[in-house]
Amino acid sequence: MRVALAQTDCVLGDVEHNIALAREQVEEAASQGAGVVVFPELSLHGYHLGGLDQDMSIESGDPRLLELSGLGSDVLVGFHEHTSLRAYNTAAYYADGALVHAHRKLYLPNYLAWEERKHVSPGQTLRAFDLAKSPSGGRGATLVCNDAWQPVLPWLAVQDGAEVLFVPTNSAASLDPEAMDTVSYWETLLSYTARMLQCWLVFVNRVGNENGASFWGGSRVIDPRGAVVAQAPRWETALVTIDIDLSEARRQRRAVPLVAEARLGLIGREVRRLIDEGGDS
Secondary structure (H helix, E strand, O other): OOOEEOOOOOOOOOOOHHHHEEEEEEEHHHHHHEEEOOOOOOOOOOOOOHOOOOOOOOOOOHHHHHHHOOOEEEEEEEEEOOOOOOOEEEEEEEEOOEEEEEEEOOOOOHHHOOHHOOOOOOOOOOOOOEEOOOOOOOOEEEHHHHHHHHHHHHHHHHOOOEEEEEEEEEOOOOOOOOOOHHHHHHHHHHHHHHHHOOOOOEEEEEEEEOOOEEEEOEEEEEEOOOOOEEOOOOOOOOEEEEEEEHHHHHHHHHHOOOOOOOOOHHHHHHHHHEEEEEEEE
């Protein structure tokens, strides 16, 4: 399956402009034979939703989003989702003009400059989904930015059959590098996750400046052995394509079965015990 990493900048709140930019990227990726184009987190809205004068959220079934996947490639795109009751930070996968899967960000940063819980609600489910454009079949799952920092979520996605994890992100350069080197954290995390869960990992970060934050890019693909096999530059827009073979994840899992014996019953019992003892349900 040929994957295109659309490392883009966006204009905060200008949905029409950002959709037009996405359309250009999808058309270019499709001309290169991409089966799927992956965009950063909130690529249609921008990150700092609190800086908008009005609610610009859109529905996951918006015809403009469905249209993007009718240009020759599947599309994974991030946006501020409107529902009848709540709003979400959503990354949705579209294929052939239809919505395949919508992942609503589960873990919302609410510290330092990040105030996601003021503008969106946390999602409640994590599911893998089938990838029709993969010649060898297979399943993928989406983890939006901070979701990937929660060790249990990539593990759950893999146990649900995911052979590739898509990680659309808005990661800014550290405001205090001594406290946390964001780039270093991501590099270590991505390699570890791919290697230990024996899966492909597609990380797509944005670039540009917004509300004092500088987004560094560095989008990349990591193979099931933890090696970086494609990478976009830092600090500038780019469209990077690479062919990945999902069956490589299956071969690696058979050769060294790290994730085959999940002991789901054991995990379920112990999680239930922790909940009953007063843990976060």
